[in-house]
Amino acid sequence: MHSRRQLADHLRALGVSPGDLIMAHASVRAVGEVAGGPDEIHLAISDAVGTDGTLMMYAGCPQYVDEVGRGNLWLDQEAELLEKLPAFDARTSRSARDHGVLVEFLRTYPESRVNDHPARFVARGPHAGALFATQPWDYAFGRESALDRLVELGGKILLLGADHDNVTFLHYVEHVADIPGRRIARFKVPVLEGGRRVWRDMAEFDTSSAGVHPSWPDRFFATIVGDYLAASGNPGGRVGDAISHLIPAADLLAFARPVMEQKART
Numbered sequence: 337m338h339s340r341r342q343l344a345d346h347l348r349a350l351g352v353s354p355g356d357l358i359m360a361h362a363s364v365r366a367v368g369e370v371a372g373g374p375d376e377i378h379l380a381i382s383d384a385v386g387t388d389g390t391l392m393m394y395a396g397c398p399q400y401v402d403e404v405g406r407g408n409l410w411l412d413q414e415a416e417l418l419e420k421l422p423a424f425d426a427r428t429s430r431s432a433r434d435h436g437v438l439v440e441f442l443r444t445y446p447e448s449r450v451n452d453h454p455a456r457f458v459a460r461g462p463h464a465g466a467l468f469a470t471q472p473w474d475y476a477f478g479r480e481s482a483l484d485r486l487v488e489l490g491g492k493i494l495l496l497g498a499d500h501d502n503v504t505f506l507h508y509v510e511h512v513a514d515i516p517g518r519r520i521a522r523f524k525v526p527v528l529e530g531g532r533r534v535w536r537d538m539a540e541f542d543t544s545s546a547g548v549h550p551s552w553p554d555r556f557f558a559t560i561v562g563d564y565l566a567a568s569g570n571p572g573g574r575v576g577d578a579i580s581h582l583i584p585a586a587d588l589l590a591f592a593r594p595v596m597e598q599k600a601r602t
Contacts, residue, residue, distance in 0.1 A: 337369045338576045343380035346575040347494075351582045354386035357463050357491035359505065359585070360393050362438045366497020368577035377576075378442045381494070382460065390461025392482065392491075393439040394504040396432035397424055397454040397525075404535070405523035406544070423526045423533040426452045436498075454525050454538075457482045463489055474539045477504075478511030483585075491585045497578030501558035505585055509592045510548045511541050515600040518548050549600050556599075564591045 352358065358381060370376045381391050401424045404414050427450065431440040439458060442448055448460040451468040455476035459467050466489065467482045477483055483505055485491075493505055510518070519542040524535040542548045547556065565572070565581060568591075572581040 337371050338367070339371050340376040340380045340383065343367070343370065343377060343576055344383040346573070346580075347381060347384035350494075350573045350575060350580055352381070352384040352492075352494065353389075354384075355388040356385045357390045357461075357467075357486065357489050358385055358392065358494050359486055359491055360391060360438075360494040360496065361498035361502060361504070362393075362436060362494075362496035363498050363578060364436065364438050366578035367575060370576065374438055374441050375445065377438055377496070378445070378460075385461065388462060390459055390463035390467070391442065392457055392459040392464075392467060392486070393442055394435060395439045395443050395450065395456045395458045396435055397456060398430050398432065401429070402454050402523055402525050402538070404525075405537075406521055408544075418535065421526050423528045424454055425528070426450045426454075426456050431456075431458075451482060455481075455540075473536075475511055476538075476540060477507040477543065478541075481508065483508035484512075486585050487589060493583040493585055493588065495561075495572075495581045495583070496575050497580065499558065500561035501555045503557055503561055503588075505588060506557045506560060506592055507541075507543045507548075509589055509596060510543075512589075513593045513596050515549055515596055517550070517600065518542070519546065519550075549596075551599050551602065560592050560595055561588075563595070564588055567591065 364374045400417055404417055431443055443458045448458050449464040450456050450458045451471045453471045453476055467485050470480045472480050521542040522539050525538055526533050527536050
């Protein structure tokens with residue numbers, strides 16, 4: 337069984353430093369049993385970055401909120417959702433279940449903040465205001481998003497036993513790279529406007545499992561992360577039981593962008 341203090345020590349040994357802005361992806365199961373439960377994991381990260389540091393995670397939205405219009409549902413399913421699905425409320429709606437339990441623990445923890453968008457991030461720490469200062473409605477992972485400011489602020493990506501194919505930051509790279517022929521997803525989301533639920537149109541470069549470009553191979557993100565770790569000589573370490581890595585976001589952007597651009601042209 338691990339303690340919060342032990343996890344914080346492991347994170348410091350991995351390279352997490354006071355004042356860091358950290359975007360975390362975590363598998364609670366991979367970290368192993370922690371005295372006090374999963375909250376102790378995100379609190380250990382906060383301990384490692386200190387009072388001047390900030391922790392961010394991607395929370396997303398509950399099932400179906402961003403599915404109407406994508407073409408993945410039957411017409412009768414869409415009709416029922418159009419009738420019954422409540423408006424998305426960034427402050428109270430649960431995190432996407434497939435993003436893991438830790439992000440929901442962070443979202444509901446005191447002093448955590450979110451951006452008002454279905455492509456929702458949660459952050460706690462002094463950089464939260466800057467991260468969420470602006471948020472584009474369409475192409476929400478690109479310029480002026482929290483991921484854009486993660487790079488500007490010198491942020492780092494922390495992988496705690498997480499599947500490397502789920503590194504959300506690489507959707508930012510897809511949005512800003514010169515990739516011809518990107519798939520554009522268009523869909524509707526239910527939001528409150530003037531106290532009424534309305535279905536608002538949205539567009540993004542496709543972040544679904546289909547991939548943003550027809551040439552993307554299966555588990556392309558995992559391949560990019562794995563190749564980056566090998567090229568940069570980043571062996572990682574253990575946080576609790578989890579094989580973990582710390583990656584500067586700007587470095588991953590510089591590595592992944594030409595890989596994506598070349599792949600799209602071949």
